[in-house]
Amino acid sequence: MNHQEQERFSRLYEKHLKTLKLQGKAQKTIEAYARAVRRVSSYFDCCPDNLSPENLQDYFADLIETHSWSTIKIDRNGLQHFWKFVLKKEWEWVEIVKPPKVHTLPDILTPDEIQMIISATRTDRYRVFLLTTYSMGLRLGETLALEVGDIDAKYQRVHIRQGKGNKDRIVPLPDLTLMVLRTFWITHRHPKLLFPNPNGSPETIRQATGPMDRGGVQQAMKAIVAQCGIKKKSQFTPSATVLPPISWNRA
Missing domain, CATH: 1.10.443.10 (Intergrase catalytic core)
Structure with missing residues (x-):
């Protein structure tokens, strides 16, 4: 993006961070929502304030090819916040992208x-x-x-x-x-x-x-x-029950 656009993006991005903090969002949420704005800006190489719903549909269509639906949902929420509280625009997210509702159980280590x-x-x-x-x-x-x-x-x-x-x-x-x-x-x-x-x-x-x-x-x-040789994915899922005694032999 050119210098003028970069300055506009910087102002809007700082406002985005400010509104997230003022709403009491957790630090991880702030980082994720900020990353969503940076990612879409990098994708189009422009300040995202004038992107159309069609632009965003194309963006999410590409993002789905390389990222999980969990990431899609987080990015959608981050951009929705940016549109609503920074740009003061309506966000028709259902028409742009709608992650499927999937209910899965985490892998619990024995x-x-x-x-x-x-x-x-x-x-x-x-x-x-x-x-x-x-x-x-x-x-x-x-x-x-x-x-x-x-x-x-x-x-x-x-x-x-x-x-x-x-x-x-x-x-x-x-x-x-x-x-x-x-x-x-x-x-x-x-x-x-x-x-x-x-x-x-x-x-x-x-x-x-x-x-x-x-x-x-x-x-x-x-x-x-x-x-x-463990194939489970959620290695840091908290245990649902108290573990039996674990032996501790120094390496």
Whole structure:
């Protein structure tokens, strides 16, 4: 896009981010809806404010070929927000794209599969991360966000903050998980984070401002699952029931 269009897009994009924040959207939602606007702008190489319904139909027809319906739905919602709250235009989404309603059950790992994955993990921080995630039925982002102050060792419980739907909850803390977390924390002694960014010297890690990289955890998980020969897709689906005791043998 030319310089004038780029400036117009930047103004509208910043307004898009502002309206999302003012509506109290979760950070992941903000990122997804922002990505939707960037993607359609990149596709047409122009500011998307003058795109017609026909343009958007062509765009989504191509997007369906390379992305899941889940992504299509998120992008549709992101663009709908952009049209309604930024451009102040009507959004006839039914006529543009309508993802099918599909009700599927997630793949739940069995206790034996979880034990296999943890045993096959050779990097300590990932082993501790996976044990923590599965033993307490957490989501990936919830484990990454854990802080020292969230652990109540006396009553063996953990305060999960801003989980799905931006809701807090309390979950039981198994004996083994508490022991392993204590041992792992001693290796970095970060004053706040349980899983700080591990890059750099010990002093750098103690001063890290953020947790381990989400993408790095996901890639490590995929590699371990492939190594174990597990074909299920939803490896980070929280367990629906309390797991039986998991053995912990240091790699």
